[in-house]
Amino acid sequence: MKFNLKTLTAAVSCALLPTMAMAAQTTDEKLAQLEQQIKTLQTQQTANLTEKFNFNGFISGAYISSDNDAGYDYAGSSANFDQDSKFGLQGAFQVNDSTQAVMQLMMRGEDNWDPELEWAYLSHSFANGIQVRGGKLRLPLFMYSDYLDVGYAQPWARPPEEVYNGVPVSAYTGLDISYDLELADSTLTFQGFGGSSRVNANADLKNSLGGNLSWTDETWTLRATYAQGTLEGKVTTQVNLSPDPSAPVYADYTLIAFDDDKATFTGVGASYDNGNYLVVGEWTRSEIDGLYPDTDSGYLTLGYRINDFTPYATLAYLATQDDAQRTQDDAQRTIVDQQSAVLAAAFNAERTSYSLGLRWDVMANIALKFDATYAHKFGDTSGRLPGNLGRSFDDTLVYTVKFDAVF
Amino acid sequence: MKKLLAVLALGLSCISYANAAVVVIGNNAGPGDMSKADAKKLFLGKGALSNGAAALVFELDEGNPLRSQFHELVTGKSDAQLKAFWSKQVFTGKGNPPATVASAAAMKTAVASAPNAIGYLDEADVDASVKVILKP
Numbered sequence: 006m007k008f009n010l011k012t013l014t015a016a017v018s019c020a021l022l023p024t025m026a027m028a029a030q031t032t033d034e035k036l037a038q039l040e041q042q043i044k045t046l047q048t049q050q051t052a053n054l055t056e057k058f059n060f061n062g063f064i065s066g067a068y069i070s071s072d073n074d075a076g077y078d079y080a081g082s083s084a085n086f087d088q089d090s091k092f093g094l095q096g097a098f099q100v101n102d103s104t105q106a107v108m109q110l111m112m113r114g115e116d117n118w119d120p121e122l123e124w125a126y127l128s129h130s131f132a133n134g135i136q137v138r139g140g141k142l143r144l145p146l147f148m149y150s151d152y153l154d155v156g157y158a159q160p161w162a163r164p165p166e167e168v169y170n171g172v173p174v175s176a177y178t179g180l181d182i183s184y185d186l187e188l189a190d191s192t193l194t195f196q197g198f199g200g201s202s203r204v205n206a207n208a209d210l211k212n213s214l215g216g217n218l219s220w221t222d223e224t225w226t227l228r229a230t231y232a233q234g235t236l237e238g239k240v241t242t243q244v245n246l247s248p249d250p251s252a253p254v255y256a257d258y259t260l261i262a263f264d265d266d267k268a269t270f271t272g273v274g275a276s277y278d279n280g281n282y283l284v285v286g287e288w289t290r291s292e293i294d295g296l297y298p299d300t301d302s303g304y305l306t307l308g309y310r311i312n313d314f315t316p317y318a319t320l321a322y323l324a325t326q327d328d329a330q331r332t333q334d335d336a337q338r339t340i341v342d343q344q345s346a347v348l349a350a351a352f353n354a355e356r357t358s359y360s361l362g363l364r365w366d367v368m369a370n371i372a373l374k375f376d377a378t379y380a381h382k383f384g385d386t387s388g389r390l391p392g393n394l395g396r397s398f399d400d401t402l403v404y405t406v407k408f409d410a411v412f
Numbered sequence: 413m414k415k416l417l418a419v420l421a422l423g424l425s426c427i428s429y430a431n432a433a434v435v436v437i438g439n440n441a442g443p444g445d446m447s448k449a450d451a452k453k454l455f456l457g458k459g460a461l462s463n464g465a466a467a468l469v470f471e472l473d474e475g476n477p478l479r480s481q482f483h484e485l486v487t488g489k490s491d492a493q494l495k496a497f498w499s500k501q502v503f504t505g506k507g508n509p510p511a512t513v514a515s516a517a518a519m520k521t522a523v524a525s526a527p528n529a530i531g532y533l534d535e536a537d538v539d540a541s542v543k544v545i546l547k548p
Contacts (some may be wrong), residue, residue, distance in 0.1 A: 036516070037517060038521070041517055041518055041521045042521060044518070044521075059502075059508055061502050061503065063499070063503065065461070070531075093503070095502070095503060097505060097508075104492060105505065107505040111416050124505070126504060126505070138505075142502075150505075151500070151504040152499070152500050152504055154503075155497075155499055155500070155503045157496060157499050158496045158497075158499045158500045159496075159501070178481045185458065187458065187459045189449055189454065190449040190452075192453070192458055222451065223456065223487065224487060224488065267505070278442070279491070280488055280489065280490055280493065288449040310492075313492065345461070369475070369491075369495065370495065411495070411502075411503075
């Protein structure tokens with residue numbers, strides 16, 4: 006103890022000596038510097054823990070309503086607060102310098118707020134720059150696939166339905182490999198993936214295999230994707246078997262049964278964002294063997310940023326390409342007329358939509374969005390609107406007010 | 413006339429004050445000059461230092477005018493764009509935004525604390541504890 010005291014005094018006088026020598030002029034500065042050093046040390050100490058674990062979240066709340074019950078984005082003539090509202094929590098744990106574990110829990114209004122594990126993977130970066138991830142991952146088909154639910158990171162109130170609602174799966178379980186090639190003023194990213202997905206209770210997408218190539222210099226982004234897989238299971242609809250409408254008896258009716266039917270997806274996208282002008286466009290084609298529809302879709306968005314306001318306009322379309330397969334003429338008829346009519350009504354689709362919207366960055370981490378989308382040109386189809394199988398609507402107008410926040 | 417000139421001069425000095433030159437700084441023991449393209453990548457969490465090591469990047473707190481000025485010059489991103497960019501990176505597991513510091517003094521201490529540290533400062537605040545590696 007005595008020894009300790011001695012060294013302490015020595016240390017103090019040693020520490021004081023240079024300070025005294027430098028005289029009064031630097032006392033305040035020195036003090037500030039020491040305070041800063043203590044702060045830095047404290048930060049470094051806590052950094053060991055906080056750097057290992059990152060916790061983030063996002064939340065969106067939306068009001069949508071329509072002028073009719075055609076069901077665009079499940080909007081109806083009465084207000085819907087659930088469809089586009091969601092809450093996500095993400096935890097990322099740094100296992101070591103090159104390995105991390107990520108989990109994202111999502112609760113969606115459209116799924117009755119049931120918590121679902123959206124991402125759950127382990128990623129490892131090798132010294133040569135190759136990153137491998139395994140677990141439950143996002144199916145990287147579209148430009149915005151990776152952050153489909155993070156409204157704050159998107160210009161729109163919702164990604165264009167015509168394109169983004171075309172594929173009924175957004176996640177898969179499997180493996181992906183990616184590599185970033187750093188060019189002089191830009192980055193080229195290769196990504197390859199493989200796995201399988203549950204489409205719904207009745208259908209699975211298996212043996213998915215695909216890849217994409219994207220290039221960005223943070224102003225321009227160009228992207229191309231190809232993916233393929235096989236579908237197994239069936240597409241069903243509910244029919245009322247009871248002759249008495251007041252006492253319905255529902256049963257599943259199989260519209261299409263898949264038998265390892267091959268599905269392919271091709272997509273290209275480009276965006277330009279120089280801080281003021283924003284242009285985003287994507288075009289996709291999905292083809293499935295057999296009777297399930299082959300669909301082309303695309304959109305083009307133009308936006309202009311004025312400080313905290315980004316007004317935008319979007320033109321989007323979708324059209325099935327294989328209507329003839331479902332509505333065969335007599336000569337090559339392979340299915341009975343009635344079923345052919347049901348399939349045509351259920352799957353043939355055409356639609357064009359126009360959106361006008363505004364993103365308002367109200368404050369740090371919170372954006373408010375307003376959007377009006379008008380959809381029409383359904384041809385003699387339902388326009389792929391769930392409330393329009395009877396083709397009673399020629400058009401629909403949907404209003405959205407939404408907030409998106411990240412934390 | 414003299415008065416007018418004085419007012420003008422005062423006005424000019426105010427303007428130059430408002431547009432203080434932002435410079436990228438590095439640790440004295442760290443790599444030397446870098447290009448604007450390199451700085452852009454590093455401050456967006458991509459790439460590595462010229463010595464191959466990962467950069468330890470420091471930013472000023474959100475809302476600091478020098479931060480906005482720096483990004484306007486180097487990454488070309490507005491505050492809201494930058495926020496959206498980092499939310500993309502975070503929620504796809506691709507990276508986290510750099511650590512932030514509250515003041516020029518804190519920036520200097522932070523950058524001086526590790527050989528691979530980089531940050532930015534108003535040129536007027538630079539002293540011998542760090543070195544200027546880019547004047548964008």
